[in-house]
Amino acid sequence: MEKECIISRLSESIKTTSRIDNELFTEYNVKRGLRNEDHSGVLVGLTKIGNVVGYEKLPEGGLKAIPGRLIYRGIDVEDLVRGILAEKRFGFEETAFLLLSGYLPDKEELAAFSNMVHQCMPLTQKTKMNILDLEGQNIMNILARSVLEMYTFDENPDDTSRNNLMRQSVDLISKFPTIIAYAYNIMRHSNQGRSLHIRFPKENLSVAENFLYMLKGGYTALDARTLDLALMLHAEHGGGNNSTFTVRVTSSSGTDTYSSIAAAIGSLKGPLHGGANLAVVSMFNHLKENIRNWKSVSEIDDYLQKMLRKEVYDKCGLIYGIGHAVYTISDPRALLLKEMARDLAREKGREEEFAFLELLEERAVENFMNFKGNKVNKRVCANVDFYSGFVYEMIGLPSEVFTPLFAMSRITGWAAHRIEELNFDSKRIIRPAYRNVGPEKKFIPMEKRGQAKV
Structure with a gap:
């Protein structure tokens, strides 16, 4: 039987085998999308990392709309942003430190952390060559494959001790801007016949400045400050957003950091989330x-x-x-x-x-x-x-890097949530339930089957 015929037959069967009446979700009180009827999220975990506030639950039931607030480690993001802007500093590195550690760094700690991030930004020669070989039309896909390949070059990829998790987290936060910038320039060269620019990250530049430099060379001071703000604002959004929840689900199984983060990238790539x-x-x-x-x-x-x-x-x-x-x-x-x-x-x-x-x-x-x-x-x-x-x-950013830019920021929140998930005193794999509503059937011997009909 021809491949196209088999595919068509299998596809046709989905009309009935994969269709579930909406009424059944109500009958069995299934909270689709893990959302309650009042549109609030179903509580499935606890965290100290971030909080997303948009309403208050009333004692008599129902929700009261309130101005939105986003909290990073107990600090209102508006206060964080305005405080950093008032001091005329770049803030993404400070935000990453806060999310990973749980507290704001002092001047010496921030300088050391920022220096460490810069030192980790360059890619190894093997990684650079692999990115050159990773052809494709979607940078998110190239990013996910690059992250999975980082497992190969890590001497302790499966070690989930706190020190190793923190080392891997800083390395990923540092390398995402470089991978994305290089992947775009390689894609631009391969698909559009443009000149190939592989710029080495510069010392004493922030992550935002280095990303703009590696991606396109020139930028204004306001360009860099605005990008830095966007990175701060996208860094974390609670444990319930789709990609962060993906990190928590996969991490709960005990899998390695690179597999978990690659899964999150796949989630963020979806048009209903990061696009x-x-x-x-x-x-x-x-x-x-x-x-x-x-x-x-x-x-x-x-x-x-x-x-x-x-x-x-x-x-x-x-x-x-x-x-x-x-x-x-x-x-x-x-x-x-x-x-x-x-x-x-x-x-x-x-x-x-x-x-x-x-x-x-x-x-x-x-x-x-x-x-x-x-x-x-x-x-x-x-x-x-x-x-x-x-x-x-x-x-002046090309549309191809819009969603990867989201990942470049959100890797900080992903890393923080993975570390938290793996450091609970009582570890438990996340395993919700699905109710089967399909009918039971008898096995039919081969000689008694007609043309397969569902």
């Missing part, structure tokens, strides 16, 4: 072309309503960058990034586009709530993706 800013950029470019007067509230409202009715754009009924699983009134990351985006737009001469995006945010929230009416039981707000793609474009 959202690309969707916002695509939508924004479409709206710039199809809305003639960028200051007209009525024209914007009319077009957004058509989008929600699935009449225009990709006809999915979505306004990308609007809404979040936890944040209701505001996403603190979006508010902080929006402030820097305003300064960046002024520097790049793109203030008119920024004003349009800001008005779109306001009208999108209003139109979404009006359109959904009582179909949603919580408020919505713009999430960080609404501005991050536009910010990356202004910095």
Whole structure:
């Protein structure tokens, strides 16, 4: 039987064998997506690393929307960011130290940690040659394969002692920027016939500065500060987000660091998780072309309503960058990034586009709530993706590195959660239950089977 025929037959069988009626999820009280009916997350673990706050649970039941807060090791991210900006310093390295250790470093500790990160940034000759050989169209895939190959060059890859976990974590945090920058330039060279630039990381530059240097050479001071802010804001988002939960699930089995982090990269690659800013950029470019007067509230409202009715754009009924699983009134990351985006737009001469995006945010929230009416039981707000793609474009970053950039930041949170998961006094593999709702069947001898029908 031809391969295409077999594939077609197997695919056809899925229509019935893989279909489960929605009513059954209600009947068996299955919390799909590990979400409660009030849209809060199902509590499956405890952590001291991060906290995502968007609502309060009321004593009488239900949720109360509150301004969003993001907490790193007990410190409000807004306080962390504003404190570092006030001292005119780069903050990603300090954020990484905080997430890994649980406390803010003093001046000497931060200098030593930053120096260690820089020393670990260069790739070994073997790793560089392997990246040269890793052809592909997606840098996230190249990143995952590179991480798996790092297992081969680690003298103690399976050691889960605290010291070894911390060594591996710092090494991964340090090497992600280099791998991503090199992978992009190699892909650009292979697929577009462009000159190949492999720049060695420089001393006395922050991670943000070195990434921009390795990726494209030139950058402005505001470019680097804005990227540093984005790295700080994306570094951690609680244990329940899909990629971090993937790290915790895989780590609970006792697997090695590289396998666990590669699995997280696969999760983040998904368009419902790490690829959202690309969707916002695509939508924004479409709206710039199809809305003639960028200051007209009525024209914007009319077009957004058509989008929600699935009449225009990709006809999915979505306004990308609007809404979040936890944040209701505001996403603190979006508010902080929006402030820097305003300064960046002024520097790049793109203030008119920024004003349009800001008005779109306001009208999108209003139109979404009006359109959904009582179909949603919580408020919505713009999430960080609404501005991050536009910010990356202004910095001069290619769209191919948008999601890898997310991974470059989130590796810090992943590493912290892996270390915490493996250092519980009572280790237990994460193993939830699925209820089987398929019918039992009798085995049929081969000679009595007809053409296989499900």
